[in-house]
Amino acid sequence: MSEQRLVRSAGRYDKPVGRRARVVACHLSLTLVLAAAVPAAAVWWPALLDTPGMTAAVVFAALVALAASFALSLARIRLRLELRRTRAKEAELQSLLADSRERERLLNTILDTVDVGIVALDAAGRRLLTNSWQSALEKSAAPAGVAGATEEAQLLLTGQDQETPLPLERRPLRRAASGESFADYLVRFGETPGSRVVSTGARPLQDDDGGFRGAVVVFNEVTGLVDALAAKDDVVSTVSHEFRTPLTSIIGxxxxxxxxxxxxxxxxxxxxxxxxxNAERLLALVSDLLMSANSTVHVHPRRTDLASLVEASLGSAQAHAHASRVSLSMELPAPLWAHVDPLRISQALDNLVSNAIKYSPDGGNVHVSASNERDRVLLHVEDDGMGMTAADADRVFTRFFRSPAVRGGSIPGAGLGLAITKAIVERHGGSISCRSRPGCGSTFTVELPAQAAAPAD
Structure with a gap:
């Protein structure tokens, strides 16, 4: 309740309280007079004709009657005051309830107006709120013949391949209910044709002690954007395929x-x-374009010694490093086992090492190291070259992205190598990140599984 409202409430009660005080005083006075007069009239007149002992008894009875009358009158007055106070509190609560309902209607109107889906969950994963946009989205993803399917486990949700059903533990609401925070997680709702691609994000809610008390999940449809990107990939793939045949003939x-x-x-x-x-360079660029346009990277992981792959990658890059006055070094335990596709990971390592050399135009050092964290292997490719800003580091894995410093330095490239590397690493169930500062070099960290994933139950 606001301060002004409290002041108004206090002012509202000031005058009634004064009036009630005067009423109480009048009642008390009248009660005392009547309580004294009536017993006195009943007592003293007979007492004039009676004995002294009987007079004392009658006086005692009059005092008891006076006390009882006073108590009853006081209780009655107090009851009336409490009744008035209760009615005032009830009126105030009714006003607050009306205000609360009005705010609830306003909130629901706002939630149903926005063109995104919103779901609020409590700490147990139960739904507290679902707006109309989200209800319509879930209705479109309900299986055929199943009316009113609102549970996430019943909905037809797939990944980007449009075929594989999304496991329960990877579905947005299940992830949010477990306390996970995520953004830009793409999920396809419904069956093709007519399916809808939705970008989902979740943020957990915490109580005053930092404990988990629920989550809010947001769903934003990006079907048009995904379809446009797919069309662009089709064009790139077609053009690249048409380039490959004449280039192969020219090189031959x-x-x-x-x-x-x-x-x-x-x-x-x-x-x-x-x-x-130059023809071979164009053919390599065409191969990169074809690979970047193909959304599915096929990998065949097996138990592989990463130390030998790193050694082979550095050996292949030695001539390039020597021409660029760059020193190559590695510090890895041998053997270093991981569950990966050796051909694909070699391709990713070649891209990282080649980039580290290329973006060290004034010479320097490129160092490859490794570390273990539980069931994961971390590879670090570090250089002390030109580096980049934090904003550029966030976009460095985007296809065709090249920082302004690179474009200004006339360093050749199409901005595809790191995007392909990211696709390869993620297809293994790993991740890749970049830490960099302008003029201080860059460090790329690749996280890969050390062992094969346990089969699902």
């Missing part, structure tokens, strides 16, 4: 010419070699 014919270059002058041979290198 250049190889044939260089294989029979006895009658050619050294100048012509050098020019053909330049054309061959």
């Amino acid at each position: 014919n250049l190889d044939l010419v260089l294989g029979d270059s006895a009658g050619l002058s050294p100048t012509i041979v050098r020019r053909i070699e330049v054309a061959q290198r």
Whole structure:
């Protein structure tokens, strides 16, 4: 209750309290007079004709009657005051209840107006609130023939492959009920065609002691954006595929010419070699475009020694590092076992090491190390090159992203290597992060499973 309302309430009760005090005084006075007069009239007149002993008894009876009358009158007055106070409190509570209902109606109107879904959960995972947008979304994802399916476990939810049902423990409400906080978690509601892609996010609610008391989950439809990205990927994939065939033919014919270059002058041979290198570079770029356009990266993990993969990657990059005046080093226990696809992880390591060398234009050091955390293996690729800002580090895994410093430095690249690396690592069930500062180099950390995941029950 606001301060002004309290002041008004106090003012409202001031005058009634004064009037009640005067009424109480009048009642008390009248009661005392009547309580004294009536017994006195009954006592003293007979007492004039009676004995002294009888007079004392009658006086005592009059005093008892006076006390009883006084108590009854006081109780009656107090009862009336309490009744008035109760009625005033009831009126005030009714006013507060009306205000609360009005605010509830306003909140529900706002929640039903916004074009996002909102679900509030309590500490036990029970729903406290679901707005109309979310109810319509869940209705669209209900299985055919099942009317009124509102439980998340009953809904048709899939991942981005549009086929594999989302496990119960990975569904948004279940994750939120367990106290997990997440954002931009994409889930597909319903069956294709007609399914809807929704970006979900959750934030836990805490009490004064920091304990978990529930969560709020938000659902925002991004079907149009995802479809647009898929269409762009289709264009990139088609164009890249069309480039691959003529490039392969050009490289093959250049190889044939260089294989029979006895009658050619050294100048012509050098020019053909330049054309061959650039054609191979274009073919590598086309391969990266094809891979980035393919949303599904196929991996075949097995028990693999990461130390040997890192050693092979550094060996392959040695010539590039020497030309760029970069020193390569590694510090890993051997063997270092992990459950990964050796071919794909080698590709990811090559991208990271190549980037570390490329973005050290003034020379420097590239160091690869590893550490263990429970059932995970962490690989760290560190350089002391040009680095980047925190904002650029957050976007560095986005396809085609290149920081302004890189573009200004005329460093070649298409901004696909790190996006492909991220896709490979995440397909293994791992994660990759970047920590960097301008002029102080960058550190990329890859987290991979040390052992195969236990089979689901």
